[in-house]
Amino acid sequence: MGTTASQLGKDMLSEYQELTFLTKQEILLAHKRFTELLTKDEKDLPNTRVQMERILTLPELKSNPFRKRICNVFSTSEYKDGGLTFEDFLDLLSAFSDSATLEIKSHYAFRIFDFDDDGTLDCGDLEKLVNCLTGETDDTRLTPEEMRQLINNILEESDIDKDGTVNLSEFQHVISRSPDFVSSFKIVL
Amino acid sequence: MSSEPQRPGSREVLDYTEEYGYHSDQHSLRLRRGPSRVSNQNPPQFDWSSPHEEEDEESSSGPPRDLRATPLPMALKRAIRQVQQMQVPVVSSRDSWKRKKAKSLRKLKDCGMGFLSFFSLWNKTLQKIGGNFGGGVQSYFLFLRFLVVLNFVSFLLIAGFVLVPSIVFRSVGAALVNSTGHGACMVYDPNPEGLVVFYNYFLDLLSGTGFMEYSYLFYGYYNNTMVEDKNFSYNIPLAYLFTAVFYFVFCLICIIARMGTAARVVVATGSSTVGDYSMIVFTSWDYGCLGDRATKLKQKNIHYQLQVDLEEESIKKRAAALTLSQKIVLYSLRVSMCLVSFGLIIAAFYGIFAATEFSQVKSGQGGILGLFFEYLPSIVITAGNFVVPLLCDQIALIERYSPSTTVIVALLRSVFLRLVSLGVLLFTLWRQITCEGAENTGECKLCQYNHALYPCWETRVGQEMYKLTLFDFLINIAVLFLVEFPRRMVVDNWSNKLAQWVGRQEFVVPANVLGLVYGQTVVWTGALFCPLLPLINTLKFILLFYFMKITLFHNCRPALKTFRSTTSTFFFLVVLLFGLGLGTVVMIYSLSEIRPSMSCGPFRFFPSMWSIVPTSFNNLSIVTQEFLFFIGSQSFSIPLFALSCVVMCYFVALASVYGKSVALLRAQIKLEGRDKQFLVKQIEMLSGRQQILKQTAGASS
Numbered sequence: 025m026g027t028t029a030s031q032l033g034k035d036m037l038s039e040y041q042e043l044t045f046l047t048k049q050e051i052l053l054a055h056k057r058f059t060e061l062l063t064k065d066e067k068d069l070p071n072t073r074v075q076m077e078r079i080l081t082l083p084e085l086k087s088n089p090f091r092k093r094i095c096n097v098f099s100t101s102e103y104k105d106g107g108l109t110f111e112d113f114l115d116l117l118s119a120f121s122d123s124a125t126l127e128i129k130s131h132y133a134f135r136i137f138d139f140d141d142d143g144t145l146d147c148g149d150l151e152k153l154v155n156c157l158t159g160e161t162d163d164t165r166l167t168p169e170e171m172r173q174l175i176n177n178i179l180e181e182s183d184i185d186k187d188g189t190v191n192l193s194e195f196q197h198v199i200s201r202s203p204d205f206v207s208s209f210k211i212v213l
Numbered sequence: 214m215s216s217e218p219q220r221p222g223s224r225e226v227l228d229y230t231e232e233y234g235y236h237s238d239q240h241s242l243r244l245r246r247g248p249s250r251v252s253n254q255n256p257p258q259f260d261w262s263s264p265h266e267e268e269d270e271e272s273s274s275g276p277p278r279d280l281r282a283t284p285l286p287m288a289l290k291r292a293i294r295q296v297q298q299m300q301v302p303v304v305s306s307r308d309s310w311k312r313k314k315a316k317s318l319r320k321l322k323d324c325g326m327g328f329l330s331f332f333s334l335w336n337k338t339l340q341k342i343g344g345n346f347g348g349g350v351q352s353y354f355l356f357l358r359f360l361v362v363l364n365f366v367s368f369l370l371i372a373g374f375v376l377v378p379s380i381v382f383r384s385v386g387a388a389l390v391n392s393t394g395h396g397a398c399m400v401y402d403p404n405p406e407g408l409v410v411f412y413n414y415f416l417d418l419l420s421g422t423g424f425m426e427y428s429y430l431f432y433g434y435y436n437n438t439m440v441e442d443k444n445f446s447y448n449i450p451l452a453y454l455f456t457a458v459f460y461f462v463f464c465l466i467c468i469i470a471r472m473g474t475a476a477r478v479v480v481a482t483g484s485s486t487v488g489d490y491s492m493i494v495f496t497s498w499d500y501g502c503l504g505d506r507a508t509k510l511k512q513k514n515i516h517y518q519l520q521v522d523l524e525e526e527s528i529k530k531r532a533a534a535l536t537l538s539q540k541i542v543l544y545s546l547r548v549s550m551c552l553v554s555f556g557l558i559i560a561a562f563y564g565i566f567a568a569t570e571f572s573q574v575k576s577g578q579g580g581i582l583g584l585f586f587e588y589l590p591s592i593v594i595t596a597g598n599f600v601v602p603l604l605c606d607q608i609a610l611i612e613r614y615s616p617s618t619t620v621i622v623a624l625l626r627s628v629f630l631r632l633v634s635l636g637v638l639l640f641t642l643w644r645q646i647t648c649e650g651a652e653n654t655g656e657c658k659l660c661q662y663n664h665a666l667y668p669c670w671e672t673r674v675g676q677e678m679y680k681l682t683l684f685d686f687l688i689n690i691a692v693l694f695l696v697e698f699p700r701r702m703v704v705d706n707w708s709n710k711l712a713q714w715v716g717r718q719e720f721v722v723p724a725n726v727l728g729l730v731y732g733q734t735v736v737w738t739g740a741l742f743c744p745l746l747p748l749i750n751t752l753k754f755i756l757l758f759y760f761m762k763i764t765l766f767h768n769c770r771p772a773l774k775t776f777r778s779t780t781s782t783f784f785f786l787v788v789l790l791f792g793l794g795l796g797t798v799v800m801i802y803s804l805s806e807i808r809p810s811m812s813c814g815p816f817r818f819f820p821s822m823w824s825i826v827p828t829s830f831n832n833l834s835i836v837t838q839e840f841l842f843f844i845g846s847q848s849f850s851i852p853l854f855a856l857s858c859v860v861m862c863y864f865v866a867l868a869s870v871y872g873k874s875v876a877l878l879r880a881q882i883k884l885e886g887r888d889k890q891f892l893v894k895q896i897e898m899l900s901g902r903q904q905i906l907k908q909t910a911g912a913s914s
């Protein structure tokens with residue numbers, strides 16, 4: 025699987041087109057941008073894994089508050105260090121592409137928001153999520169009372185089975201009612 | 214194996230891939246056991262590759278699922294694909310043909326979408342705008358792009374059916390109907406004789422008079438020609454009429470089609486009052502935001518939105534606790550403010566009315582002063598459109614509605630003002646053309662319209678609309694250069710408190726959208742009398758796009774108050790429909806009620822514009838006539854009406870069934886949650902008993 029060779033093989037290209045939501049041009053552009061991140065020696069190795077720090081230099085991810093979570097979610101590394109191979113990168117772009125379905129976007133959004141990776145969004149996850157959304161500086165953080173009120177409101181609205189956490193189906197139920205989600209959950213190179 | 218206690222301190226990921234067929238909520242049941250142990254330092258990691266097992270059983274029997282839509286890493290997807298390809302499914306040749314068809318259709322669709330996206334205008338720019346300024350501002354530019362395309366396609370329509378045949382058949386064709394008599398009505402001399410001072414050309418360009426008046430731009434130039442050949446006949450007046458009618462129908466269809474997608478979403482999301490906080494927190498982050506500045510801005514936006522919503526909630530709680538006397542005071546305040554705003558709007562109307570009358574009286578003067586009088590109605594309308602919404606905004610603040618209601622109320626008032634001010638202008642014109650409705654008195658006795666003042670009244674109306682369009686555009690540009698750029702320079706270079714308090718210009722979406730709707734309504738009103746107006750409007754909107762983009766990126770800071778983009782698109786289109794309605798009313802009235810000018814235009818000698826249809830109708834073959842009569846008769850329209858009622862009832866029933874099943878499923882989820890909690894308690898109780906049994910057994914042995 026020499027996907028980091030300087031040219032993508034035609035059969036690899038058609039396979040990627042079948043397995044992701046990306047068009048041919050998008051896959052080629054992704055390949056170009058990915059190989060720009062590699063050092064000279066890494067370019068010859070097949071299937072290199074690029075460390076998270078280098079992935080985060082991409083302008084599309086650089087200032088995203090969820091950048092580390094995104095890398096961790098799509099990474100297939102056994103050390104859980106957030107490093108991405110080219111195929112992980114394509115998976116990332118496919119989930120964030122224009123033509124990806126609502127189901128797959130909401131699935132990955134849920135995983136990105138699940139900071140402790142336990143399969144549900146509990147109060148700690150929600151608090152970290154709100155802090156990422158509003159910024160970590162002191163003047164943009166919500167006060168503790170506001171945070172408490174907000175988390176209570178969120179759980180009241182979306183926790184249908186009243187177990188104190190938001191699971192995947194409850195999350196998808198909220199997402200399905202939002203008209204803007206599909207267009208805002210998009211990263212295009 | 215899975216029920217063994219986890220080794221303390223281990224960092225093992227609980228692997229559930231071997232447990233086929235378990236549902237994901239059972240996983241979370243087991244997980245709930247995990248964290249209760251004190252020894253477990255790390256909460257177990259949830260393995261997301263397992264949930265696909267339940268769907269895997271379906272895939273062996275049904276058609277292969279779209280692998281792209283499975284949330285798995287690429288290696289697993291590839292493995293599944295290989296398994297699927299190795300499985301030789303026992304399918305009939307018909308099924309495999311169907312599958313191949315579906316696959317090639319999908320490939321074709323992908324190709325088609327790629328091709329279309331190549332053609333869509335300004336995609337990259339819109340993405341950049343959305344990333345930096347948010348969805349609300351982007352929706353304004355999307356709306357502008359929609360209007361550009363609509364105007365351009367309508368221009369092609371008009372050019373194809375009216376303009377080109379007129380040019381081609383100008384010398385060839387013969388006049389349809391000739392008439393003698395009423396000599397005074399047929400006097401029309403648009404081209405003044407003698408030398409014309411050179412700057413008059415510029416003034417003529419701005420006001421549509423002089424060399425521009427007798428040209429393809431206005432109604433008056435088109436002729437009453439009909440070409441008949443052996444196999445080919447073309448009736449220009451009929452073409453003109455049908456093109457105008459079809460233009461309105463086409464615009465209506467386009468707007469409704471575009472509203473369809475937005476409306477579907479608005480209806481599906483249902484009442485947006487419930488679920489606002491979770492919606493904001495889960496869906497409001499825009500992953501297309503590029504750069505630190507845009508990200509910080511977006512974060513500030515979200516923070517502001519959350520704070521405002523939390524504050525609104527506490528305000529609502531306080532408002533519900535108002536005493537009766539406080540409520541009376543509040544409502545009386547609201548009613549009086551409403552009356553004040555109505556009074557302002559009526560004062561603006563009277564101003565426009567007076568200005569139009571004055572301008573008509575003083576028309577014919579030359580030079581700069583003459584130009585000023587020509588443009589007086591437009592000036593007054595623009596001034597009113599500028600001042601009154603400002604005052605309405607302040608009034609809305611006094612009324613102390615909730616913030617979202619304030620925006621909607623102010624917007625509706627502005628819409629009312631703008632569209633009806635245009636209506637007042639048209640009303641004054643009508644009064645003068647038809648001598649205040651009494652067509653058989655005074656000046657109108659001879660020709661049924663005021664031929665002394667308006668030898669060719671359609672061209673005059675067309676000129677007014679042309680002037681409005683042009684003036685609107687010039688004002689926009691002037692505000693850009695004379696207000697926004699200097700404001701930015703002052704704020705950036707002069708750091709004192711006043712400048713900082715004024716701050717950079719904010720891009721206010723609703724006001725700008727109203728400007729677009731107003732411009733488009735003017736075009737619709739004038740299209741019958743000035744066929745090239747859609748083309749002029751296309752150029753105007755294209756230039757406006759670029760100018761607005763420049764001012765957005767250089768002068769503006771993003772609005773702190775976010776504007777929900779999808780519901781607002783729907784609202785823009787509804788307002789656009791109001792404008793279309795006004796244009797349709799004008800068109801229908803001019804077609805049927807007012808007598809066309811006898812000295813110019815394609816409907817010269819007809820009693821009304823619509824009367825050409827019955828005249829040409831008699832030239833059709835008998836079969837066609839009978840067919841058309843049948844379609845218009847009751848024996849066709851009543852069954853058609855009944856059928857459409859039945860279809861509508863079916864859809865209403867379907868919609869209510871879907872709504873009921875959504876409610877049912879929600880209740881089912883609640884019940885399953887309670888079952889789950891019960892089972893968790895049972896498991897904990899049983900495992901507690903098991904622990905006690907073990908301890909007593911260990912103690913006794």
